[in-house]
Amino acid sequence: MSRYARQAILGEVGPEGQARLAAATVLVVGAGGLGCPVLQYLAGAGIGRLIIVDHDSVEETNLHRQPLYGMGDIGKPKAETARTVLQRFNPEIEIEAVIERLTPQNVEALVARADVIVDAADSFAATYVLSDACVAAAKPLVSASVIGLTGYVGAFCGGGPSYRAVFPDVSIDGATCATVGVLGTAVAVLGSLQAHLVLSLLLKFEPTVLGRVVTFDAKRLAFGGFGFEGSPEPEASVPFIAATSVTPDDIVVDLRGVDEAPQTFANGRRLDVDHVEQIVTQPPSSRRIVLCCRSGQRSLMAADRLRERGIANLALVALG
Numbered sequence: 263m264s265r266y267a268r269q270a271i272l273g274e275v276g277p278e279g280q281a282r283l284a285a286a287t288v289l290v291v292g293a294g295g296l297g298c299p300v301l302q303y304l305a306g307a308g309i310g311r312l313i314i315v316d317h318d319s320v321e322e323t324n325l326h327r328q329p330l331y332g333m334g335d336i337g338k339p340k341a342e343t344a345r346t347v348l349q350r351f352n353p354e355i356e357i358e359a360v361i362e363r364l365t366p367q368n369v370e371a372l373v374a375r376a377d378v379i380v381d382a383a384d385s386f387a388a389t390y391v392l393s394d395a396c397v398a399a400a401k402p403l404v405s406a407s408v409i410g411l412t413g414y415v416g417a418f419c420g421g422g423p424s425y426r427a428v429f430p431d432v433s434i435d436g437a438t439c440a441t442v443g444v445l446g447t448a449v450a451v452l453g454s455l456q457a458h459l460v461l462s463l464l465l466k467f468e469p470t471v472l473g474r475v476v477t478f479d480a481k482r483l484a485f486g487g488f489g490f491e492g493s494p495e496p497e498a499s500v501p502f503i504a505a506t507s508v509t510p511d512d513i514v515v516d517l518r519g520v521d522e523a524p525q526t527f528a529n530g531r532r533l534d535v536d537h538v539e540q541i542v543t544q545p546p547s548s549r550r551i552v553l554c555c556r557s558g559q560r561s562l563m564a565a566d567r568l569r570e571r572g573i574a575n576l577a578l579v580a581l582g
Contacts, residue, residue, distance in 0.1 A: 265354070266308050279465045280308060286464050287311040289372055291364050291392060292382035293340040294318070295327040295444065296406050299453030300382050300460070302330065305348045307461055311356045312348070313376060316341040316383075317363040327446030363582060364388050367504045369395045378420075378460050381405035382453065387558030387580030391502045393418060393425035397495075402472060404459045406452045410442045411480040413452045414487075417459050422472035423493040430496055448480035500565045500576045508552050508579065515541055517555040517564055518581075527554045527581060538564040542571050554579040 270280045288309050290297055293316040304312060320328075320335045320343060328340075335343045341359035348357055362368060364383065373379055373395045381392050384407050396403040402420030407413055418425045455476060462471045473491030478484075505527070508514060514530035515538060516523065526532050530552075533540060541551060551573060553561040558580035565576050 265352070269307065274467060275465060282464055282466075283308045283461070284310040286378070287313065287376045288378050288380060288460060289313045289315065289376035290380040290382055291315045291372075291388060292380075292384065293328075293330070293344045294324065294382065294384070295446070295449035296382035296384060296408065296453040296456060297340075297380075298328045298330045298344070299450050300380055300457045301344055301348055302351070303454060303457035304460060305352045305355060305357070307457075308352070309355060309460075309464075311358070313358045313360060313372065314341045314344055315360045315362060315364055315372060316344075317361060327444065327449045364391060365504050366391055366502050366507070370398070373399050373401055376401065378463055379403045380456060380460060382456065384408065385557055385580070386562060387502055387578070389425055390558065390562070394499070394501065396420065397424045402463050404456050404463070406456045408444055408449045408452050411445055411448055412478065413448060414475050414477045415452050415455045415459060416475035416490075417463065417471040417473070420463075420472060422470075423490055424495060426499050427493040427495045428475070428490045445480055448478065451478055451480070498574065500562070500569070500578055502558060503552070503577045503579060505554075505579050505581065507577075509550075512550050512552045512577075513541060513547065514552045514554065515564070517553060517560040522556065523581075527579070528552075530554060535560050535564045535567070538567055539571060542568065542573060546571075546573060548575065550575045550577055552577045552579060554581055556581055 266280055269275050286309055290300055293314050318340050320331045320338050322336055330344050330347050339361045341361050345357045345359040369391050379396055379401055381389050389405055396419035403418045406415035459471045474489050476487040508528050514528045516526040516530035516532050553564045555561045561578040
């Protein structure tokens with residue numbers, strides 16, 4: 263117990279709290295900028311079992327904000343590399359690497375294995391897929407996102423409102439870390455806060471962090487946030503489905519541009535979000551409309567526009 267002596271001595275932790283951490287399983291989706299500090303601090307705290315899900319490999323552009331990796335790790339799977347590093351850091355805990363993309367097909371089984379789920383993927387599709395699965399399984403979800411110099415972290419589901427209840431709409435600006443940039447220290451702050459929210463949930467701190475969002479502006483060095491306890495769940499939501507679940511009877515709309523994807527997906531009709539209403543026929547077809555894009559962001563926006571036109575039979579695909 264000498265490894266955890268400095269935290270176990272806290273009245274809020276103690277031997278019982280440390281035992282709860284040792285008995286806990288945490289699923290961490292994403293081993294990148296957010297996932298690195300999350301994994302490092304959860305491993306350091308003595309979480310008994312970590313499940314790391316990431317399909318990506320280490321790139322040199324990752325290294326400024328993902329300190330679990332070095333130059334010698336370039337090209338290696340992030341999940342497997344993170345497991346190796348963390349196992350040296352704390353050999354007392356169990357760590358499993360899942361080198362897969364999170365999908366609607368595997369999310370239910372993964373969520374079922376954990377006590378708390380961490381969304382460190384920084385992907386719209388992953389966040390909504392995880393939120394839906396956590397609502398169904400009554401498991402808490404700690405989600406964060408960082409772009410540029412700003413970001414947020416919040417605790418959803420598991421007895422609190424879902425991510426969809428708080429963020430039913432998304433921005434259409436398409437900003438990503440690759441296009442806008444991101445400061446490593448901003449990611450580290452939000453990732454550390456994610457780890458703290460996980461520990462708070464497992465140690466049953468009061469008041470609960472469920473139903474709260476913390477925002478951070480690294481340029482102004484300002485924290486903010488809000489509570490969303492009691493936010494109503496949306497009456498209906500559009501599900502993300504796996505690409506393999508698209509059927510020949512579906513009407514497929516590929517929202518990607520030609521420069522982004524020279525070939526359309528599943529013989530889809532290529533439209534952008536501003537013109538997606540062109541797919542609506544009179545009278546409206548009863549066939550399912552499947553909206554496809556890279557991250558899920560444009561698909562969500564297009565779905566909102568079609569729902570305003572009374573189209574309800576919709577599904578979304580994030581092609582990665």
